[in-house]
Amino acid sequence: MITVQTHHGFYCVKFEPFERSDFFTITDAHVAKLYPNLRVDLILEPGESSKDFVHYQQVIAALADARVQRKSTVVALGGGVIGDLVGFAAATYMRGIRFIQVPTTLLAQVDSSVGGKVGIDLPQGKNLVGAFYPPCEVIVDTRFIQSLPLREFRCGLAEVLKYGLILDQELWNQLIASPLTALSTELSSVIERCIRLKADVVESDEFETKGERAKLNFGHTVGHAIEVRTGYEKYTHGEAISLGMVAESWIAEKMGIAKRGLSEAIQTGLVQNGLPVRGLLGGNPSDLVQSMKLDKKSENGTLVMSLVTDIGTCELVKDVPESVVVEVLSEMSDDAGM
Numbered sequence: 469m470i471t472v473q474t475h476h477g478f479y480c481v482k483f484e485p486f487e488r489s490d491f492f493t494i495t496d497a498h499v500a501k502l503y504p505n506l507r508v509d510l511i512l513e514p515g516e517s518s519k520d521f522v523h524y525q526q527v528i529a530a531l532a533d534a535r536v537q538r539k540s541t542v543v544a545l546g547g548g549v550i551g552d553l554v555g556f557a558a559a560t561y562m563r564g565i566r567f568i569q570v571p572t573t574l575l576a577q578v579d580s581s582v583g584g585k586v587g588i589d590l591p592q593g594k595n596l597v598g599a600f601y602p603p604c605e606v607i608v609d610t611r612f613i614q615s616l617p618l619r620e621f622r623c624g625l626a627e628v629l630k631y632g633l634i635l636d637q638e639l640w641n642q643l644i645a646s647p648l649t650a651l652s653t654e655l656s657s658v659i660e661r662c663i664r665l666k667a668d669v670v671e672s673d674e675f676e677t678k679g680e681r682a683k684l685n686f687g688h689t690v691g692h693a694i695e696v697r698t699g700y701e702k703y704t705h706g707e708a709i710s711l712g713m714v715a716e717s718w719i720a721e722k723m724g725i726a727k728r729g730l731s732e733a734i735q736t737g738l739v740q741n742g743l744p745v746r747g748l749l750g751g752n753p754s755d756l757v758q759s760m761k762l763d764k765k766s767e768n769g770t771l772v773m774s775l776v777t778d779i780g781t782c783e784l785v786k787d788v789p790e791s792v793v794v795e796v797l798s799e800m801s802d803d804a805g806m
């Protein structure tokens with residue numbers, strides 16, 4: 469059993485069944501079907517489209533109908549979509565009630581359940597409505613990973629690889645030398661390592677005001693814009709982030725921040741792990757840049773990105789030139805000029 473205790477919560481890589489007394493558990497239809505022995509109170513449609521106002525309202529109404537009280541606990545059982553949506557409902561229902569995350573995807577275990585960011589999307593952009601609302605507890609059971617479809621496993625791998633690229637060269641080298649699978653004996657230790665890496669960053673800059681936490685966003689400025697422009701349907705979150713990491717490492721090279729060949733090396737590693745490095749990006753590069761300006765890191769309409777300078781290190785860069793971004797997107801897109 470592995471435990472990581474931080475003031476943001478308690479992470480344990482062992483399943484501790486919780487007493488179902490004053491708990492209200494919310495999941496999605498895939499998880500409910502796969503784990504019928506876990507009692508749940510509300511089942512939502514799976515997918516990013518549930519992270520919107522309509523489903524937020526549905527959750528809040530269900531809590532009120534069930535007479536959930538201030539001292540009750542809401543349990544988010546599922547991937548990042550359920551965690552973000554249910555966490556936001558918990559943050560706002562009765563001005564905030566206890567909530568526990570039980571992440572069931574690799575992405576949610578290594579990333580979204582850690583650090584307290586909760587929220588929903590707007591048509592204009594991802595996660596534009598939300599809060600910092602740390603769960604009281606995060607219960608990580610790696611057995612959930614066994615039922616993940618390969619595509620969803622790879623989606624989580626994108627964030628695992630990201631940790632290697634921005635913070636941990638040894639982790640990146642390990643993942644390239646021996647790609648992780650759901651059956652790898654290293655699965656739990658890699659998950660724990662990622663949780664520790666993220667927890668350390670969050671501890672140093674919980675509310676993303678010091679420039680440290682924003683570094684976790686490598687690949688996300690471009691990736692989020694791709695998700696918005698492709699209607700959240702063409703790519704999983706991790707696939708969009710993979711494309712974003714390719715674009716942003718290339719941008720770093722063109723800006724002279726990263727040494728030549730870094731993007732190529734990153735692309736090789738991503739391809740090896742079944743992730744996309746080229747494709748339809750959702751339209752004209754200039755339109756993607758407009759979406760990027762709604763990114764929360766953007767300052768006065770300029771682009772701010774977390775850029776990898778070498779494997780294992782990154783820096784937050786302001787005033788990224790739009791012309792460089794457009795050039796890179798044009799080169800890697802199958803739909804440039806559309």
Ligand code: NAD
Nearest residue numbers: 498514515547548549550572573575580585612615616705
């Ligand atoms: P998801 O929640 O949509 O889950 C992916 C798919 O896997 C869904 O179809 C789901 O039903 C299914 N699933 C979940 N658990 C399963 C299991 N054990 N076995 C089989 N299928 C299972 O997506 P995700 O990739 O987990 O999370 C993506 C979301 O997380 C995005 O909305 C992204 O913005 C958000 N995110 C948030 C943060 C944060 O800090 N809050 C960080 C990263 C990503």
Ligand code: GLY
Nearest residue numbers: 583585681684685
């Ligand atoms: N996923 C980035 C963060 O939690 O800050």
